[in-house]
Amino acid sequence: MRNIKMTIEYDGGRYQGWQRLGHSDKTIQGKIEHILTQLTGTETEIIGSGRTDAGTHARGQVANFKTNSDMDLNAMQEILINNLPQDIIVKKLEDVHDRFHSRYNATSKQYSYYVWNQTIPSAFERGYSFHYAEELDLDKMREACDKLVGKHDFIGFSALKKSKKSTVRTLDSITIEQEGSLIHFTFKGKSFLHKMVRVLTGTLLEIGSGNLSIDSIDEVFETGVRSKAGLTVPAQGLFLDEVTYD
CATH class of the missing domain: 3.30.70.580 (Pseudouridine synthase I, catalytic domain, N-terminal subdomain)
Incomplete structure (x- = not known):
């Protein structure tokens, strides 16, 4: 076979x-x-x-x-x-080979999320990005990324309420790049919790617009309370870029 x-x-x-x-x-x-x-x-x-x-x-x-x-x-x-x-x-x-399993053998995944950051929405980008009109401080958002990268319990940055399985994940990197009005977030890690990338993106946006402080990240990690993190951005801006195997 x-x-x-x-x-x-x-x-x-x-x-x-x-x-x-x-x-x-x-x-x-x-x-x-x-x-x-x-x-x-x-x-x-x-x-x-x-x-x-x-x-x-x-x-x-x-x-x-x-x-x-x-x-x-x-x-x-x-x-x-x-x-x-x-x-x-x-x-x-x-x-x-017979033992290859697409889920169990994966060593890392990369996701992208796209945000259209302008007062006026885009007719062409609307199916592949999230329109967020508030002015953003990208330096502050990149500083927040440093707090998120690493090994943490990310349950507060997910759609999970409780889990019998471990919710500890290692986030290898987050990058934020801007090209005109389009902001590109890239997340790399071995695995992600349900809606984790979307909640992390929403949290970074709210930090960038001043609606949340950078310290709120520590509070979410300490308490695991979802409501202390940012919004869950919609799915249309999210792409699974690649899955890596040894």
Whole structure:
């Protein structure tokens, strides 16, 4: 049996997220599995490196699936591209060793978040960024990033209320770059809690606009209380850029 690794790009704007849902066919996983099942002639399940929320995009989502099909990978990729919706693209297919698991073997992930920082919204950027009109102090935001980077319990910067599993994560880096009115946040780490990137971005925006102090970060880490952090920015500005493996 083959184990095939997929690298996938998608515009999540009209989907209810990555994970297959029994009551809806509007998921990335469900769309790909449907075509693979038809293509291979057997029920096929794909395993993603992680879930992305409704509206979130990906440049480099990774998944894998097992199959007895001996179809050439180039032919398989062409069939997938031609039969999937145009907002889901299988960029690459690779045969990998039997024990490869797209989620468990991932060593790091990179996410981007985009903010349109101008009084007037953009008609073109609105599906791929969050409009935030308040003036921002980027130096203060970068200073706040230094407090967030490292190993911490990030439950207060997530959508989780309680968890039996550890909510300690290591954030390797955060960078903030500006090009005109567009601000680009980049987050790198091995794994992230539910909506963690979106809450961290919202917190940095509120610090940059003066609605929160930098010290509020310490308070969130100490208490784990979500309400002490910033807003949860909407999904359309979030991209899963890449998943890294050893």
